[in-house]
Amino acid sequence: MHSVLVVDDDISLRPMLAALVNRFGYSAVEADCAEAALVRLDESPTDIALCDVNMPGHNGVWLAAEIRQRFPTTAVIMASSVDDVDVAVSTLQNDVVDYILKPFDSQRLGEALSLGLEWHRASVGGDDLHHALQDRLRSRRAEVASTLACAQCSPHDAVDSLISMLQLHERDGRGHATRVARLSVALADELGVGNEEIAELERGAMLHDVGKLDMPAEILSKPAPLTDAEWTVMRTHPQVGYDLVRKLPRFARAAELVLAHHEAYDGSGYPHGLKGTEIPLGARILTIADSYDSMTHPHTQRPAMPAEMAVREIERCSGSQFDPYAAAALGRVLEHASQERERYM
Numbered sequence: 001m002h003s004v005l006v007v008d009d010d011i012s013l014r015p016m017l018a019a020l021v022n023r024f025g026y027s028a029v030e031a032d033c034a035e036a037a038l039v040r041l042d043e044s045p046t047d048i049a050l051c052d053v054n055m056p057g058h059n060g061v062w063l064a065a066e067i068r069q070r071f072p073t074t075a076v077i078m079a080s081s082v083d084d085v086d087v088a089v090s091t092l093q094n095d096v097v098d099y100i101l102k103p104f105d106s107q108r109l110g111e112a113l114s115l116g117l118e119w120h121r122a123s124v125g126g127d128d129l130h131h132a133l134q135d136r137l138r139s140r141r142a143e144v145a146s147t148l149a150c151a152q153c154s155p156h157d158a159v160d161s162l163i164s165m166l167q168l169h170e171r172d173g174r175g176h177a178t179r180v181a182r183l184s185v186a187l188a189d190e191l192g193v194g195n196e197e198i199a200e201l202e203r204g205a206m207l208h209d210v211g212k213l214d215m216p217a218e219i220l221s222k223p224a225p226l227t228d229a230e231w232t233v234m235r236t237h238p239q240v241g242y243d244l245v246r247k248l249p250r251f252a253r254a255a256e257l258v259l260a261h262h263e264a265y266d267g268s269g270y271p272h273g274l275k276g277t278e279i280p281l282g283a284r285i286l287t288i289a290d291s292y293d294s295m296t297h298p299h300t301q302r303p304a305m306p307a308e309m310a311v312r313e314i315e316r317c318s319g320s321q322f323d324p325y326a327a328a329a330l331g332r333v334l335e336h337a338s339q340e341r342e343r344y345m
Helices: 013-023 034-043 060-070 085-093 106-125 127-150 155-169 173-190 195-206 210-214 228-234 237-245 252-260 281-295 307-316 324-343
Strands: 003-007 027-031 048-052 075-080 098-101
Touching: 003 013, 003 034, 013 027, 013 106, 027 034, 034 048, 034 060, 048 060, 048 106, 060 075, 060 085, 075 085, 075 106, 085 098, 085 127, 085 155, 098 106, 098 127, 106 127, 127 155, 127 210, 127 237, 155 173, 155 195, 155 210, 173 195, 173 281, 173 324, 195 252, 195 281, 210 237, 237 252, 252 281, 281 307, 281 324, 307 324
Parallel strands: 003 027, 003 048, 048 075, 075 098
Antiparallel strands: none
């Protein structure tokens, strides 16, 4: 029988959680704080630890880090009644297997325990089992990101929660998203787009790469050109991002921009091969901002390109990859920005 350590300072909740764990066929032991949990693990390491985040003394984030260091085969699942994105990110950085928000139902707990048991078995079973588990862990992380975003009170906080999770996966995830959003808004303003559409474009631009949450880290950080098989995986990220973003209230239009941000004006893009005005205007603007920022900032596969060269490349691909009307606006926007900088120097 596999063992689970239930760590929670709530005297009324902890025995209920332990009883529920037992009903799933595990053997539960209890601790009321982080320090007591470590004593329990020192006496007899468990396969899984289910830890509350907010406890007196050392909190669950500290405990997760200690367990990872001292008991490397114990899978850690975090539970919290506080939809705190920073806490979730902190715990996931410590190789936490899952993060569940209270109140949760028995099915959600059962899923988390099942994933924790898989993680424990992989940790003692060698590389083959470990690699086989990675796809499921990435998918779970994407689901956690969506759940946290849906729990936020405002659209801004929902966007921030998803970007915080993406930052775990891509070092410059937040910086790239912010720069692309800023340039997208400037291009849209130059083109006379209305304020409501610009607001949707800004959201879509901030979230355009969120589908990379479900991409293998070895592909995102590969210091060499991707293989055909790797490109096949990478080209799924607009669809994955769309599936995440469309779950959020009031984000339907932003989700469409996320889906279409790698479509090309001549129909050669992906995922649906849309052409010309079949592509939403916001996505046509977004792909220019995304391409310009990607070219002018270093990547694991190549160094940064000078801004002037990036503009020429976008002009060269005007009418094929890029909307000519939107591409022509890029030079004007960058010239305006340069003049503004000179004015205040």
